[in-house]
Amino acid sequence: xxxxxxxxxxxxxxxxxxxxxxxxxxxxxxxxxxxxxxxxxxxxxxxxxxxxxxxxxxxxxxxxxxxxxxxxxxxxxxxxxxxxxxxxxxxxxxxxxxxxxxxxxxxxxxxxxxxxxxxxxxxxxxxxxxxxxxxxxxxxxxxxxxxxxxxxxxxxxxxxxxxxxxxxxxxxxxxxxxxxxxxxxxxxxxxxxxxxxxxxxxxxxxxxxxxxxxxxxxxxxxxxxxxxxxxxxxxxxxxxxxxxxxxxxxxxxxxxxxxxxxx
Amino acid sequence: xxxxxxxxxxxxxxxxxxxxxxxxxxxxxxxxxxxxxxxxxxxxxxxxxxxxxxxxxxxxxxxxxxxxxxxxxxxxxxxxxxxxxxxxxxxxxxxxxxxxxxxxxxxxxxxxxxxxxxxxxxxxxxxxxxxxxxxxxxxxxxxxxxxxxxxxxxxxxxxxxxxxxxxxxxxxxxxxxxxxxxxxxxxxxxxxxxxxxxxxxxxxxxxxxxxxxxxxxxxxxxxxxxxxxxxxxxxxxxxxxxxxxxxxxxxxxxxxxxxxxxxxxxx
Numbered sequence: 001x002x003x004x005x006x007x008x009x010x011x012x013x014x015x016x017x018x019x020x021x022x023x024x025x026x027x028x029x030x031x032x033x034x035x036x037x038x039x040x041x042x043x044x045x046x047x048x049x050x051x052x053x054x055x056x057x058x059x060x061x062x063x064x065x066x067x068x069x070x071x072x073x074x075x076x077x078x079x080x081x082x083x084x085x086x087x088x089x090x091x092x093x094x095x096x097x098x099x100x101x102x103x104x105x106x107x108x109x110x111x112x113x114x115x116x117x118x119x120x121x122x123x124x125x126x127x128x129x130x131x132x133x134x135x136x137x138x139x140x141x142x143x144x145x146x147x148x149x150x151x152x153x154x155x156x157x158x159x160x161x162x163x164x165x166x167x168x169x170x171x172x173x174x175x176x177x178x179x180x181x182x183x184x185x186x187x188x189x190x191x192x193x194x195x196x197x198x199x200x201x202x203x204x205x206x207x208x209x210x211x212x213x214x215x216x217x218x219x220x221x222x223x224x225x226x227x228x229x230x231x232x233x234x235x236x237x238x239x240x241x242x243x244x245x246x247x248x249x250x251x252x253x254x255x256x257x258x259x260x261x262x263x
Numbered sequence: 264x265x266x267x268x269x270x271x272x273x274x275x276x277x278x279x280x281x282x283x284x285x286x287x288x289x290x291x292x293x294x295x296x297x298x299x300x301x302x303x304x305x306x307x308x309x310x311x312x313x314x315x316x317x318x319x320x321x322x323x324x325x326x327x328x329x330x331x332x333x334x335x336x337x338x339x340x341x342x343x344x345x346x347x348x349x350x351x352x353x354x355x356x357x358x359x360x361x362x363x364x365x366x367x368x369x370x371x372x373x374x375x376x377x378x379x380x381x382x383x384x385x386x387x388x389x390x391x392x393x394x395x396x397x398x399x400x401x402x403x404x405x406x407x408x409x410x411x412x413x414x415x416x417x418x419x420x421x422x423x424x425x426x427x428x429x430x431x432x433x434x435x436x437x438x439x440x441x442x443x444x445x446x447x448x449x450x451x452x453x454x455x456x457x458x459x460x461x462x463x464x465x466x467x468x469x470x471x472x473x474x475x476x477x478x479x480x481x482x483x484x485x486x487x488x489x490x491x492x493x494x495x496x497x498x499x500x501x502x503x504x505x506x507x508x509x510x511x512x513x514x515x516x517x518x519x520x521x522x523x524x525x526x527x528x529x530x
Binding site: 024185195 | 289297308316440441444448452458
């Protein structure tokens with residue numbers, strides 16, 4: 001356990017070297033949030049309700065949902081990609097610990113991004129608190145916490161998988177780009193999934209992404225019942241098992257292709 | 264002529280190089296199409312039960328995004344990435360010892376590098392437009408079409424110059440990714456990529472008219488939709504020309520200052 005804590009601590013310290021970078025990314029996130037607020041506020045000038053959502057519900061969706069999304073976000077797949085393409089993975093393979101466990105510890109350590117995102121988002125929430133609305137119950141809060149924790153793990157697993165594409169190609173950037181766009185779309189990060197056609201809404205409930213933004217926000221706004229929340233948690237757990245299985249298969253196949261010379 | 268041949272060789276070398284990254288180019292196009300389809304889907308749903316939203320009919324809004332996006336991809340540049348690499352990895356040293364200036368080397372290299380992705384982007388955008396053609400607003404008159412073409416040509420030059428400026432930030436810091444991200448988002452926002460700028464508060468609309476970004480998306484799309492007149496278009500061309508002069512001067516100044524900070528060892 002101490003070993004993993006040491007790794008997490010090293011990466012936490014390392015993240016501090018890039019304070020300015022992390023801070024600038026937060027500004028970028030705030031620009032996106034501001035843009036969404038401008039868009040929805042303008043649209044609500046023409047109609048009081050859009051697909052069953054009032055203006056205050058939509059503002060809450062953007063502000064609180066954005067917070068949920070940032071809490072569960074991580075970029076550690078980049079490190080997997082770098083380790084494979086630079087060949088530094090070799091040094092992990094000879095160590096008496098699995099690279100996957102190292103990856104998990106490192107990702108927890110790199111959570112300074114999340115900490116800073118939390119601070120900036122909470123400040124915005126405080127400033128705009130009069131626009132917020134909620135119908136969440138205590139059981140709803142518990143469901144949201146469980147959902148976000150599992151959402152964080154799902155995102156970690158997914159990033160690990162995308163990072164492993166580096167076993168087959170050096171050009172991994174388009175994979176990240178497409179993956180991030182698609183997962184944000186199915187998470188409801190661009191707009192609430194209620195705006196999608198019924199078929200796509202159903203599909204998104206069976207995928208793991210909606211549980212990082214859309215579904216916890218539905219619970220927060222009281223638009224879904226406890227049963228749907230619990231079912232969502234079950235779907236997330238199943239996805240974690242599926243992803244873990246896929247990771248094992250891809251890792252084994254990838255290692256057969258891995259070559260590192262002169263290290 | 265030898266000068267032109269020199270530029271042609273740089274263009275040709277980077278065009279060939281672009282061909283080696285075919286899967287990357289296709290991968291990015293998939294992401295691009297997904298994003299465009301998501302926007303169309305969103306607006307189609309928002310228009311359910313409404314004929315006009317904030318002065319736009321559904322066909323106008325769909326045309327705005329489909330054509331605006333086509334305009335946007337036609338004038339796009341990623342020169343900042345290669346400039347940043349030149350500076351941070353020291354490749355600049357090899358270029359500045361050549362008998363041509365770095366600034367004049369950049370344009371043919373970038374045109375060569377970006378031609379294939381741009382052509383593919385235009386083709387994929389046209390393929391997305393095809394199923395929606397019945398919804399599109401008819402072509403405007405010839406005068407407007409000529410103004411749009413001129414506006415996009417100037418927008419391409421502006422895009423290049425802005426990219427040079429952003430890339431030169433690497434002279435001062437190596438951590439440029441986050442800065443690129445912020446500037447990229449602001450550029451997209453003020454170009455009208457996310458939504459028509461007419462949805463913004465009046466002060467921001469006025470401000471965006473004086474900035475160089477809206478001429479790659481919002482203004483040509485508005486001209487196409489007949490929501491701006493020929494006079495507005497001509498005024499836009501004047502603003503673009505002024506920006507080109509300002510940006511060129513800024514590029515020269517920033518490059519001169521940056522060069523003083525540049526160090527290349529063991530290249």
